[in-house]
Amino acid sequence: MREGIRRLGVEAVVLVAATVIFLIPFALMLLTAVKDQTQAVDLDFAWPTSWPVVENFMAVVEARDYVLLRAYVNSTVITVASVTLLVIFAAMAAFVLQRRPGRVARAADFLVLSGLIIPPAVVPTIWLLQALGLFKTLPGMILAEVAFHLSFAMLLFRAFVAAIPRELDEAAQIDGCTGFRLFFRVIFPLLRPVTITVILVSSVNIFNDFVNPLYLLPGDENATVQVTLYNFQSQYNTQWNLLFMDIVLITIPPLLLFVFFNRKIVAGMTAGAIKG
Amino acid sequence: MTGQAARRRSAYPYALYLPAAVVFLVIFLVPTVMAFYFALTRWTLFDSTFVGLDNFRDFLAEQNLRVGFVNTLVYAVLTSGLKVVLGLLLGVLLTSKLRLRGFLRSVVFFPTLVSTVAVGITFSMLLKPQTGLVNQALALVGIDGRDWLGDAATALLSVALVDVWKGVGLATVIYIAGIMSIPTEFYQAVAVDGGSAWHRFRHITLPLSWPATYSVIILSFIGGLRSFDLIWTMTRGGPGFTSDTIASIIYKQYQAGFFGLSTAGNVLLFLIVTAIAVPLNHYLGKRQVAM
Amino acid sequence: MKTSHRTMGAALTVLTIAALTSCGSGSDAGPSADGTVTLKFLVDNSQATVSTAKALTDAFMRADPTIKIETEIRPGGSEGDNIIKTRLSTGDMSDVFWYNSGSLLQALNPGQTLVDLTGDPALANVQKDFLPVVSQDGKAYGVPAGTAMGGGILYNRKVYDKLGLEVPKTWADFMANNDKIKAAGIAPVISTFKDTWTSQLFVLGDYYNVQAAAPAFAQDYTANKAKFATTPAARAGFDHLAEVHAKGLLQEGFGSATADQGMKLLVEGKGAHYPMLSAQVPPLVATTPAAATDIGFFGIPGADAAKNGATLWEPAGVYIPKTTEKLDAAKKFLAFVASPAAAEAMNKAVQPAGPYRIEGAKLPDDAIQVAKDLQTYVDEGRTAPALEFVSPVKGPSLEQITVAVGSGLTTPEEGAAQYDKDVEKQAKQLGLAGW
Secondary structure (H helix, E strand, O other), rough: OOHHHHHHHHHHHHHHHHHHHHHHHHHHHHHHOOOOOOHOOOOOOOOOOOOOOHHHHHHHHHHHHHHHHHHHHHHHHHHHHHHHHHHHHHHHHHHHHHHHOHHHHHHHHHHHHHHOOOOOHHHHHHHHHHOOOOOOOHHHHHHHHHHHHHHHHHHHHHHOOOOOOOHHHHHHOOOOOOHHHHHHHHHHHHHHHHHHHHHHHHHHHHOOOHHHHHHHOHHHHHOHHHHHHHHOOOOOOHHHHHHHHHOOOOOHHHHHHHHHHHHHHHHHHHHHHOOO | OOOHHHOOOOOOOOHHHHHHHHHHHHHHHHHHHHHHHHHOEEEEOOOOOEOOOOOHHHHOOOOHHHHHHHHHHHHHHHHHHHHHHHHHHHHHHOOOOOOOOHHHHHHHHHHHHHHHHHHHHHHHHHHEEEEOHHHHHHOOOOOOOOOOOOOOOHHHHHHHHHHHHHHHHHHHHHHHHHOOOHHHHHHHHHHHHHOHHHHHHHHHHHHHOHHHHHHHHHHHHHHHHHHOHHHHHHHHOOOOOOOOHHHHHHHHHHHHHOOHHHHHHHHHHHHHHHHHHHHHHHHHHHHHHHH | OOOHHHHHHHHHHHHHHHHHOOOOOOOOOOOOOOOOEEEEEEEEEHHHHHHHHHHHHHHHHHHOOOOEEEEEOOHHHHHHHHHHHHEEEEEEEEOOOEEOOOHHHHHOOHHHEEEOOOOOHHOOOOOOOHHHOOOOOOOEEEEEEOOEEEEEEEEEHHHHHHHOOOOOOOOOHHHHHHHHHHOOOOEEEEEEOOHHHHHHHHHHOOOOHHHHHOOOHHHHOOOOOOOOOHHHHHHHHHHHHHHHHOOOEEEHHHHHHHHHHHOOOOHHOEEEEEEEEEEEEEHHOOOOHHHHEEEEOOOOOOOOOOHOOEEEOOOEEEEOOOOOOHHHHHHHHHHOOHHHHHHHHHHHHOOOOOOEEEEEOOOOOOOOOOHHHHHHHHHHOOOEEOOOOOOOOOOOOOHHHHHHHHOOOOHHHHHHHHHHHHHHHHHHHHHOOOO
């Protein structure tokens, strides 16, 4: 009984702390998004004097010929495609890297670290994509995102492959399961918790990427969601209410997806836990 | 010996590397090597003149490089340290039998979803000297807050804390994965022995979530050494040059159109980060194998 | 559970294949079946530019229905500079684009990347004294887009009326006004160091006074002979910046205020002076009509009342890259941009922030006060272009240095010396002679 009350108290404290620390900034964004332009300039917690919610919403959606809607489609395609490739490529490579030490692994290890350390070189990348005929195309952008996020994904996968006992591989090998089959049948399913993490984190990073699309995928028809922020924020003046409305609109859908999948994630993670 | 090697070849064929290697080499490595050549040139994007090591000399002669170097280390150590500690705590909390677990996970993860620009603006608002909520809250308990971002003494630390706010969600999901990967049998074994919660944490959770700890340390430390985007949106390296890091100095040179110079800076930053990260990676990796 | 996974996998595969096979760029060169030509027009994302570009393209398409123009926006500032350079150097520039004139244009290697318009009919209506800022080695590459603007002090005229103040002609008069304003409980000088670029105005806007005192400064400065730190007239800008801070004339919270907040303080009369560009006023008029009449402009006053004037920022230019496949249509558009008809179209869309650089183009009768004030300086011949329009040399760190000087972190002497070093770095990177 006392245990229960204490637990309730702890939960209440955690809840309040989390709300204050994490949700107050969000409240500020939301509040600014529904103010009129003159009041929004103040960027404070003052209660809105007028509520142009619908106007702001429509202004953001309609801006530049509905560019936001196109941006949603583009960003979604880029994110889904590149994350799919990323997860498969990185998990496969990380598996050999961890299981087969030697000169190749050492070189790969170094390349993974380099990929984390070196920022992509924008202009040479454009030259290269132009040479391949992939510049200003979605496939080019997708492959670039895969290349830029590989190191991150491989680092995570390698660390978690290490936690899978080798005895499992050996048992599978006795059953004649090697190479690709060993990986896809035995190892990959066991990597589910970290796979979910990689999916989650790299989706967010790619969805929110803004420098790379700006250079590698120019043009209004190719806009991505982060680039739409430029419709409202410029060097000289910013329409703060519309900027924040845009921020809210491009942040909420991924958040809802996260909330929605959260339950599944928990279920998936428990199912993926290694038995023995 | 040969038998083992042969088995390894068949069980773990190098072909598994292939797709990742092709994409990485072609789209990342080739341009990077090309760029490194331009570190030796004066490069306007339209033409380049070979200048030998002049760019490296000029970069090292940068007026505020010393401040930038110290700031870089402070920023990286502070942000990665806090992310590891808070990420682990939140990870444990959010895998426990908390009733509001689902809600809290979303709340903690939320900042990761928000763009850096928005985070920068929002916290600039919250940290404003008179009207900012932080100082108003401090005033309630009798503390006289300051102009956190406009004051040279606190600008960098304030940005670092905002970075932690934004990045701790990522560390937490990695820890959640790490804790979830621990076979439940281990906990059951301890439960049979009648171990306390602390005992469980100290002897099972902490050591067995090592893959997560390793990943969080490497990712956030390297990220911290390279970080400039939040600094750029919140202080532009200011006031003056007091919150500049090496990466923000490089970024400013890039923005100014000094492409050769900024590439030279990137080469130097690469050498510095490698000099720190490779031994760190080796050390952490060894612990992992030992476990 | 199994089926749902399989369905999801299938969906992902389909999406991936769709993405990999779809072709991103749908633009095709040459006229389409119905004979219309489509031009792409890249402009920066400031509200004023976007509205002006829309007015120009709408009026042009009405006048010439065979040409269609699609506008594309890019960020401004140094990010925008890099986008322009990247797209030009990779041969991917739009058919026409809007970009700064002066030193920034020089950095684009116009001889190599842009279409030479010297002697072209498109330049027929361009004022002759504008051409140097869009030229390199005697060849002209652009037409003026929008209006010139003033860089100096924006002031609240109601505050001046209420306190019985007069527009100052010397720095001493300006400081005397500031004292009275401060005594009346109003912030004399607004500063907004969160937007670091706004901190440069006391230095850059002082150039009229610099060239009045040292007429050869620009030339000597470009040739690495004159320095900010050692030329008293040039250093005055840094001194002024330090002085207004040291005397406590700035509003509270200047270190974290933004440009938009600064304009709001000014128009509400909570601050009296704001060292700023006149182009900041027109976008404000839509939401705050009082800005049109209550905000006035004067040049930053110098030491000598007899040599009083204002520093002018030339309009941006519209240029054609060599890579365009629609040169004729692009030239037609440029000819229109530099015509009195274009000025009329722009007047209807955006209040001009200063005079046009087009022969025969006039300000509207209901022009806003800052434009009228600036026009007076122009009519009396008391203007000089800012340094960046007469010299290719401009250090990139000025805004950080002026924030440090304006917040009392650095002395003006030190700040000017730091800027000289910054300039040296830029000149070396540009490979200029004599550095």
